[in-house]
Amino acid sequence: MCMLKELVVKNRSYRRFHEEVRIERGTLRQLVELARLSSSGANLQSLKYLLSAEPEKNARIFTTLGWAGYLKDWDGPVERERPSAYIVMLFDSAIAKTCFWDHGIAAQSIMLGAVEQGLGGCMFGNVNRDELRRVLDLDERFEILMVLALGKPKEEVRLVPLPPDGDIRYYRDADGMHYVPKRSLEEIILG
Amino acid sequence: MCMLKELVVKNRSYRRFHEEVRIERGTLRQLVELARLSSSGANLQSLKYLLSAEPEKNARIFTTLGWAGYLKDWDGPVERERPSAYIVMLFDSAIAKTCFWDHGIAAQSIMLGAVEQGLGGCMFGNVNRDELRRVLDLDERFEILMVLALGKPKEEVRLVPLPPDGDIRYYRDADGMHYVPKRSLEEIILG
DSSP, rough: OOHHHHHHHHBOOOOOOOOTTTOOOOHHHHHHHHHSSOOOOGGOOEEEEEEEEHHHHEEEEEEEEBOOOOTTTOOSSOOSSSSSSEEOOOOETTTTTTOHOOOOOHHHHHHHHHHHHEEEEEEEBBBOOOHHHHHHHHTTTEEEEEEEEEEOOOSEEEEOOTTTTOOOOOOOOOOEEEEEEEEOHHHBBBB | OHHHHHHHOOOOOOOOOOTOOOHHHHHHHHHHHHHHTSSOOOOOEEEEEEEEEOHHHHHHTTTOOOOOOTOTTTTTTTSSSSSSEEEEEEEEETTTTTTTTHHHHHHHHHHHHHHHOEEEEEEOBBBBBHHHHHHHHTTTTTEEEEEEEEBBBBOEEEEEEEOOOOOOOOEOOOTEEEEEOOOOOHHBOOO
């Protein structure tokens, strides 16, 4: 499974970007197309999307995001290292009562597609939803599920085994290398 | 994005299989490895997995699944057209309070990996969880999130535009061809 596994491994949560590398709206549409073609619980397709590739709008979305909860001494990327684009994933309550696990499926399709294009990003559930709703002037029928931040990654992320104490918190070393402890296959497959 | 898009398009919900084509436990482990390497909310990694590639166990899992809700005149695949293997995805409540959207991310990684290997399958949320818990002799700390049924697909699935009345229910024609109406990109991208 080399091809896909390569994408899956490369598809890390990136939080620092070459912000000067712009992302075209057409690229965002290609990524949403991957989500559109992915499976949906009971085929209800209750997910909707809002795109931002404009610096001004990006800046307003940026202020609503909570960055890297485990990096207490880091408030998120500085100017010029921020995402070049965002895909805001919404749940359309006029279509269904639940989106099942469609949001995860769609997000993974989008992020793998981004990595295939030499991009990368981060999925945000830690969002100031009231503020983002104002920024996007969003109708009440839409629930903000997550924000996908995208850009040309400017940091390296390495997967490492869990430490003996089992701490799953990611961390950075003095050089800014980002490490993510992952549970072993033996730990997650039962029996 | 040809490579990934090809996998995404091929990755349909398949419900009839060449059951005689067995799936090795090692293949299931490779697929779970793709889920293990995928991103996890707050990196908590609360998902656990149970594998079945044995005909007897498969038969017991099969009886707990609700097949194709929209195909009222079809009770699911007949013998010899049933899945060759299952991956049962569990939430480990000893690790976290929620799995966020990890289940969708993991399921998409697994299914795309299966398609890359010439396999395919279906994600089940419609599961008799009490019965499956008995079948698997599952500890209370584990919540059954979904069942991934896998096999060598024996049916063709085509994506089609939504009909004028907007009905999203999938259907089959007289030849058993399975059709899945998908909303347009214009409908799901707002603004």
